[in-house]
Amino acid sequence: MNAEIRLSEDALISRYFAPIAGDGGFGMRDDAAMLTPGEGSDLVVTVDALVAGVHFLPDDPPASIARKALAVNLSDLAAKGARPRGHLLSIALEEGWREDWLAAFTQGLGHAARAFGCPLLGGDTVRANGAYWLSITALGEVPRGEMVHRFTAQAGDVLCVSGTIGDAVLGLALRSGTTEPWALNIGIQSRVFLTDRFLHPQPRIALADILRRKARAAMDVSDGLVGDLAKMCRASDVSAEVDLEKLPLSSAARTLCEAHRGLRDKLVTGGDDYEILCAVAPENLEAFLTECAQTGIAMTPIGHFRPRDFAQNGCLPIFSDANGQRRYEKGSYSHF
Amino acid sequence: MNAEIRLSEDALISRYFAPIAGDGGFGMRDDAAMLTPGEGSDLVVTVDALVAGVHFLPDDPPASIARKALAVNLSDLAAKGARPRGHLLSIALEEGWREDWLAAFTQGLGHAARAFGCPLLGGDTVRANGAYWLSITALGEVPRGEMVHRFTAQAGDVLCVSGTIGDAVLGLALRSGTTEPWALNIGIQSRVFLTDRFLHPQPRIALADILRRKARAAMDVSDGLVGDLAKMCRASDVSAEVDLEKLPLSSAARTLCEAHRGLRDKLVTGGDDYEILCAVAPENLEAFLTECAQTGIAMTPIGHFRPRDFAQNGCLPIFSDANGQRRYEKGSYSHF
Numbered sequence: 001m002n003a004e005i006r007l008s009e010d011a012l013i014s015r016y017f018a019p020i021a022g023d024g025g026f027g028m029r030d031d032a033a034m035l036t037p038g039e040g041s042d043l044v045v046t047v048d049a050l051v052a053g054v055h056f057l058p059d060d061p062p063a064s065i066a067r068k069a070l071a072v073n074l075s076d077l078a079a080k081g082a083r084p085r086g087h088l089l090s091i092a093l094e095e096g097w098r099e100d101w102l103a104a105f106t107q108g109l110g111h112a113a114r115a116f117g118c119p120l121l122g123g124d125t126v127r128a129n130g131a132y133w134l135s136i137t138a139l140g141e142v143p144r145g146e147m148v149h150r151f152t153a154q155a156g157d158v159l160c161v162s163g164t165i166g167d168a169v170l171g172l173a174l175r176s177g178t179t180e181p182w183a184l185n186i187g188i189q190s191r192v193f194l195t196d197r198f199l200h201p202q203p204r205i206a207l208a209d210i211l212r213r214k215a216r217a218a219m220d221v222s223d224g225l226v227g228d229l230a231k232m233c234r235a236s237d238v239s240a241e242v243d244l245e246k247l248p249l250s251s252a253a254r255t256l257c258e259a260h261r262g263l264r265d266k267l268v269t270g271g272d273d274y275e276i277l278c279a280v281a282p283e284n285l286e287a288f289l290t291e292c293a294q295t296g297i298a299m300t301p302i303g304h305f306r307p308r309d310f311a312q313n314g315c316l317p318i319f320s321d322a323n324g325q326r327r328y329e330k331g332s333y334s335h336f
Numbered sequence: 337m338n339a340e341i342r343l344s345e346d347a348l349i350s351r352y353f354a355p356i357a358g359d360g361g362f363g364m365r366d367d368a369a370m371l372t373p374g375e376g377s378d379l380v381v382t383v384d385a386l387v388a389g390v391h392f393l394p395d396d397p398p399a400s401i402a403r404k405a406l407a408v409n410l411s412d413l414a415a416k417g418a419r420p421r422g423h424l425l426s427i428a429l430e431e432g433w434r435e436d437w438l439a440a441f442t443q444g445l446g447h448a449a450r451a452f453g454c455p456l457l458g459g460d461t462v463r464a465n466g467a468y469w470l471s472i473t474a475l476g477e478v479p480r481g482e483m484v485h486r487f488t489a490q491a492g493d494v495l496c497v498s499g500t501i502g503d504a505v506l507g508l509a510l511r512s513g514t515t516e517p518w519a520l521n522i523g524i525q526s527r528v529f530l531t532d533r534f535l536h537p538q539p540r541i542a543l544a545d546i547l548r549r550k551a552r553a554a555m556d557v558s559d560g561l562v563g564d565l566a567k568m569c570r571a572s573d574v575s576a577e578v579d580l581e582k583l584p585l586s587s588a589a590r591t592l593c594e595a596h597r598g599l600r601d602k603l604v605t606g607g608d609d610y611e612i613l614c615a616v617a618p619e620n621l622e623a624f625l626t627e628c629a630q631t632g633i634a635m636t637p638i639g640h641f642r643p644r645d646f647a648q649n650g651c652l653p654i655f656s657d658a659n660g661q662r663r664y665e666k667g668s669y670s671h672f
Contacts, residue, residue, distance in 0.1 A: 010567065029487045029571045031555050032382040032416045036480065037373040045457060046368040047473060049426040053465040080368045090385040090426070090471035121381060129389040130466010135426035137383060137473040144372065151365045219367050231346065235365045 012125055016102055020110030022086055022119020033121035035086055041141040044082035048072045052094070052131035057175060062101050063108025064199045065134075070112045072222065073138035074203035075274040079220040081148040081212030082140030084118035084205065090135040092128035116205060140208075148211050150219040151235035153279035157216050159240055159303040162204050162276040162292070164250040165225050169270020171198030182260040190252035197250075201274035206295040211278060214288040218278035225268045226319070226328040228277060233305070233315040236279075242303035244268070244321040268319070269328060279305055348461055352438055356446030358422055358455020369457035371422055377477040380418035384408050388430070388467035393511060398437050399444025400535045401470075406448045408558065409474035410539035411610040415556040417484040417548030418476030420454035420541065426471040428464035452541060476544075484547050486555040487571035489615035493552050495576055495639040498540050498612040498628075500586040501561050505606020507534030518596040526588035533586075537610035542631040547614060550624040554614035560605045562655070562664040564613060569641070569651040572615075578639035580604070580657040604655070605664060615641055 018028040026033070037043055050069050052058050074084055089109070093102065113119050118138060142148075171194035174183060204220075211218050217236060221228045225247075233240050244264065249257060257263050276299075280288050285301070292299035308315050319326045354364040362369070373379055386405050388394050410420055425445070429438065449455050454474060478484075507530035510519060540556075547554050553572060557564045561583075569575050580600065585593060593599050612635075616624050621637070628635035644651050655662045 026485070026487070030416075030485050032380050032412050032418075032483075034483050035379040035381060037377075037379055041373075043371040043373055043379065043475075044368050045371060045422075045424060045473075045475070047424040047426050047458060047460050047471075049428060049460045049462045049471070051428060051462055051465050054463050076368050080366075082368075088381060088383040088473055090383050092385065092387060092469065094466075122383060124383050124385045124471070126385045126387055127390050128466060129387050129469070130430075130464060133428060133465070133469065135383075135385070135460070135471040137381075137424055139379075139381070147368075147370050149362070149366050151362070 016106040044080045044140045046076040047137040049135040051133040062105035066105045066108035067112040071203045075220040077140035078204045078208040079218045086121040087138045089123035094128045094132045148218045153217040153236035155307040157279035157305045164248045166267025167197035168272035171195040210291045215278040221273040221275045223271045238305045240305045240317040242319045246302045248300040352442040380416045380476045382412040383473040385471040387469040398441035402441045402444035403448040407537045407539045411556040413476035414540045414544040415554045418478045422457040423474040425459035430464045484554045489553040489572035491643040493615035493641045500584045502603025503533035504608035507531040546627045551614040557609040557611045559607045576641045576653040578655045582638045584636040
C-alpha cells in the first residue's frame with residue numbers, strides 16, 4: 001500500500017464504502033440513497049465541510065477526522081431536537097493519497113456511524129485539486145412541527161450550555177505546538193484530555209429529545225460561545241447577559257485559567273466546542289435540568305436572555321465577571 | 337469588488353445565500369434546514385461534488401458552474417423517478433476569491449433552483465485549501481416503495497437512452513482548446529451547441545414520473561455510456577447488447593462522426609452526458625415511448641439486456657455496428 005496505488009472509483013466504493021453502508025444505501029449498488037421518513041415526522045438536514053489545514057490538521061488520525069466530520073453534523077441535529085437517520089459523504093482525495101489513509105478513514109467513519117446510530121447512505125469520491133476535504137450531509141427527524149430553532153429565544157429565558165467550554169481550542173493549540181505561556185508546563189494528563197476534546201467532539205445526541213420537549217431555542221457551539229450566542233441573539237432579536245463566573249470549565253481548563261489571566265477570553269471565543277447552547281423558559285428550567293442530569297451530560301445555566309437594547313448594544317450579549325462587564329465585538333471564529 | 341474584500345461567513349450568508357433560500361431554509365436564520373416529507377413518500381438523496389480543474393474549468397462562468405452542480409444532482413434524482421424537493425450546498429472559496437465570482441455563482445444557483453423547482457435549503461461556506469470546490473446534496477421524493485433502481489434490469493428488457501450522447505465530451509474538448517483533427521474546421525454553430533451541452537446539462541426531470549411508472553431500472557449517464565451501462569449490468573447481474581447504429585447523436589456530433597472515423601468511441605466513453613439510461617420491459621415499451629415523446633425529450637431504444645454470459649464476458653456489455661462487435665474494457669471516465 002503506497003501512494004502509487006490507484007483504484008477506480010468503483011473499486012474504492014466496493015472496497016471501502018460498501019462495507020460500511022447502511023440499509024438505505026443499498027450496499028452502494030445504486031447511485032442514490034433512500035430514506036423512509038417516520039410517520040408524521042419532519043426531516044432536519046444539515047451539512048458541514050471540513051478542509052485539511054483549515055478545520056483539521058493534515059496529520060490528524062484519519063479515523064478521528066472521519067469521526068469528527070460526522071460528530072459536528074450530529075451536534076447540529078441534536079441542537080435541533082432531531083434523531084439521526086443517516087448521512088452522505090463527499091470526499092476529495094489529494095494528490096499522493098494513500099490507500100491506508102482511506103482505509104483508516106472509512107473504518108473510523110463506519111465505527112462512528114454505528115456509535116452514533118447514523119448510517120452512511122451514500123456519497124461521492126473525487127480527486128481534490130489541493131488538500132483533502134470532506135463534506136457530510138446529515139439527515140435527522142423530529143415529530144412534525146417540533147424542530148428546535150435558534151431564532152426563537154425570548155427575553156427572560158434562561159441561557160444554558162452543555163458540557164464544558166474551551167477545551168477544544170486549547171487542544172488545537174497544543175496539537176499545533178503553541179509556545180504560549182499557559183502551554184509550557186502543562187501536565188501530560190491535561191494535554192491528552194484537551195487534545196482529545198479537540199479531536200473527538202461528543203455530539204450531544206442524548207439531549208436532543210429533552211431539548212425538543214423543554215427548550216425554547218437551541219444551537220450548537222461550533223464557532224465559539226461568544227460568537228454563537230451573538231448569532232442566536234441576532235436571530236431571535238433579543239440580547240443576553242452571561243455570568244462568566246458560572247462558565248462550565250473542565251478541571252484542566254480551570255487550572256490553566258487560574259494560573260493564566262486572560263486565557264478565559266480564548267476559551268469563550270475559540271471554536272470546536274460542539275456543546276449545546278439553549279434558551280429555556282424559567283418555568284421549565286427545573287424539569288429540564290433534572291432530565292439533562294439523567295443523561296450524564298452536564299447542563300449549566302450561565303445567564304439569561306433579555307430584551308434587545310435599542311439605545312446601546314442592540315442584540316450584542318453582555319458578559320460579566322467579578323471585575324465587571326466585558327464585551328466581545330468580534331467573538332467568533334470565521335473562515336474568511 | 338476585488339480580491340481584497342473579505343466578509344465574515346455570516347455576512348456572506350445574509351448577502352448571497354439568504355436571498356436565494358427556499359422555505360425550509362428559514363432564510364438561513366437557523367443552522368439546519370427542514371423538509372416536511374409528502375404523505376406516504378420515500379426520500380431519495382444524492383450527493384455530487386465538483387472540483388475546479390477536475391470537473392469544471394477554472395474560467396467556466398460561475399453561474400454555469402452553479403447550474404451544473406445542481407443539474408447533475410437532479411439528473412440523479414430524475415433517474416430514480418424522484419421529484420426534487422430541495423438541496424444543500426457546501427462550497428469552498430479559494431485563496432484570492434472574488435466577491436463578484438460568488439455573486440454570479442449564487443445568482444446562477446438561485447436561477448437554476450427556481451428553474452428546476454429545487455430550492456436551496458441550507459449550506460456551509462468554508463475556505464478552500466487549494467482550488468474552488470462544491471458539493472451539492474439533493475433531496476427528492478417518490479411514492480413509498482417506487483424508487484427506480486439501477487440494479488433491477490432484467491434480461492429481455494429494452495435498453496433506452498434519452499437525448500443525445502457524446503455532445504458534452506466534445507464540448508469539453510473544445511473549451512479546453514483541443515487540437516485534435518475533428519475540432520479544426522468545426523463551424524461556430526456546432527462549437528456553441530457542443531460547448532453549451534457541456535456547460536449546461538439538462539436534468540431530465542420531466543422523465544422522472546414516467547420512469548417510475550414504466551421503467552424497470554434506470555440511472556443517469558454521467559461517466560460515459562459504455563462505463564455506466566457496464567455498472568448497470570454488473571449491479572443487475574445481467575449483460576447487454578447495444579446497436580451503435582441506433583445511438584442518438586446530435587446533428588453536430590453526427591456530422592463530426594461521419595467525417596472522423598473513431599470519434600464515436602470518444603462519444604460513448606466520454607462523460608458529462610447527464611442523459612437517462614433505462615431498462616424497459618418489452619410489454620411497456622410502446623406506452624413508455626409514447627409518454628416520453630409527450631415531454632419533448634427524445635428517448636431511443638439502442639439495444640437490450642441479456643443474461644450474463646458465464647463463459648465469456650460475464651456482465652460486460654457488447655457493442656455492435658455495421659462492421660461487427662466492439663468491446664470496451666475501460667469505458668468509463670474515472671477520477672483516479
